[in-house]
Amino acid sequence: MIDPGAIGDLAFVVAAYAVILGGTGLYALTLARRLRGARQATSTPASAQPRPSDPPIDHRA
Amino acid sequence: MATRVLGIGALVAVAGATAFALFGVPADLNQGEAQRIMYIHVASAWLAYLSFGVTAAASVWWLVRHHPRADAVALAGAEVGVLFTAATIWAGMMWGRPVWGTYWQWEDPRLTTTALLLALYVGYLLIRRLTDEPARRATRAAVVGIVAAIDIPIVHFSVVWWRGLHQGPTFMSPDTILNPPAPGQFVAALLLMLGAFSLAWLWMMVNRYRLARLDWEAEESARRRRLPGLAAAVPAPRP
Numbered sequence: 001m002i003d004p005g006a007i008g009d010l011a012f013v014v015a016a017y018a019v020i021l022g023g024t025g026l027y028a029l030t031l032a033r034r035l036r037g038a039r040q041a042t043s044t045p046a047s048a049q050p051r052p053s054d055p056p057i058d059h060r061a
Numbered sequence: 062m063a064t065r066v067l068g069i070g071a072l073v074a075v076a077g078a079t080a081f082a083l084f085g086v087p088a089d090l091n092q093g094e095a096q097r098i099m100y101i102h103v104a105s106a107w108l109a110y111l112s113f114g115v116t117a118a119a120s121v122w123w124l125v126r127h128h129p130r131a132d133a134v135a136l137a138g139a140e141v142g143v144l145f146t147a148a149t150i151w152a153g154m155m156w157g158r159p160v161w162g163t164y165w166q167w168e169d170p171r172l173t174t175t176a177l178l179l180a181l182y183v184g185y186l187l188i189r190r191l192t193d194e195p196a197r198r199a200t201r202a203a204v205v206g207i208v209a210a211i212d213i214p215i216v217h218f219s220v221v222w223w224r225g226l227h228q229g230p231t232f233m234s235p236d237t238i239l240n241p242p243a244p245g246q247f248v249a250a251l252l253l254m255l256g257a258f259s260l261a262w263l264w265m266m267v268n269r270y271r272l273a274r275l276d277w278e279a280e281e282s283a284r285r286r287r288l289p290g291l292a293a294a295v296p297a298p299r300p
Contacts, residue, residue, distance in 0.1 A: 010083070010094045016155035017079060020101055020148045024261065027144055028068075031268050038275040 068264045074257035078250070086250045095159040100254040102152035105145045106175075107255065108262045110213055112142030113182060115266070117210035120203035132199035133273035135206050139185045141265045145258075146179045161226055169225035174216045181209035195280050 082100040089096035116138035123131035153172070154164040167173055185205045192198045220227050243251075 010097075012155070012159070013094050013097045014083060016098055016152060017083065017101060019151060020105070021075065021079065024144065024148065028261070028265060031265060031272065035268055035272045035275070038272055038279070041279060042275055 064264065064267055067260065067267070071257065071260035071264050074260050078253040078257035082250045082254055086246050089247075092160055095156055098152050098156040100250050101258075102149060102156060103251060104254040104258040105148040105152060108258055109142050109145035109149055109178075110217065112138045112145060112262070112266075113178070113210055113213055114138075116142065116182075116185075116206045117213075120206035120210075123199050123203045124207075127196065127199075129195070129199075129274065129277050132195070132202070133270050133277065135199075135203065136189065136273045137266050137269035139182050139202075139206065140269055141262060143179065143182050143186065144265075145262070146175065146182065150175060150179065157226075166226055169227055170219035170223040171216065171225055171227035174212060174219050178209075178212045178216055181205075181212055185209060193280070195277055 078100075082097055086097070088094050116135045119131045119135035119138060122128065123135060150172075153175075157166075158164050165172060185202060188205055189198055189202050192201070217230065219225070220229050
């Protein structure tokens with residue numbers, strides 16, 4: 001059942017690896033970015049963050 | 062600092078293991094270059110099992126103790142497990158095309174139960190989005206996390222219980238390290254990839270856990286800040 005054609009060559013295998021490693025790397029980068037954002041949001045004092053009960057800001061004023 | 066060292070170590074290890082698997086090990090006599098996909102496929106599959114096992118254990122922990130840490134661990138396991146299951150399926154498809162002559166076959170029990178495993182844990186992640194109340198969300202997710210874990214042994218033993226295209230278990234054969242027995246270089250490449258991916262898995266788990274904890278704290282703090290507003294909106298009870 002082995003296909004001796006181009007689909008079984010090393011370039012095909014490298015492409016298969018690239019998709020997995022690229023996807024994993026992308027996930028890791030996104031995770032690191034989200035974690036950094038969450039840390040910054042947590043370190044911001046609560047008084048500086050808008051409260052949900054605050055009235056909406058009218059930017060036209 | 063330790064996590065940063067772990068991340069750099071994982072990056073170097075994955076790069077080294079990949080280079081060895083692609084260019085250091087000779088091609089297989091029968092399967093040719095396609096056999097190299099086995100190293101990343103098996104490593105991904107084992108880490109997917111491990112991730113979902115962690116989710117199941119943490120789900121039990123949540124149901125018993127109701128500790129936010131348990132929910133964060135469960136979420137980390139599910140999300141990272143979905144990533145590694147997708148990698149497993151992709152690698153298997155890329156290997157199957159040149160060796161089996163097809164990317165996919167629904168009649169194969171291993172393939173179908175693995176697809177079901179992916180669907181179950183994607184469902185787990187979706188269920189978590191149904192409610193904003195952290196404790197309720199964690200309880201619902203924990204039940205799904207435990208029920209979904211039933212599929213893990215079914216996936217693993219599907220090649221023993223039923224006939225299909227997929228060969229028997231690669232690991233856990235009583236008389237060999239690999240089944241069928243493989244040259245030492247092949248075993249080394251597989252173990253190297255498994256070790257490197259395990260480092261990457263650990264880094265992802267730690268960071269996803271931390272993110273989940275921060276999200277939980279932010280949600281709880283937002284709920285606490287909302288409470289005075291809610292109290293003011295509710296009319297005072299009549300005397």
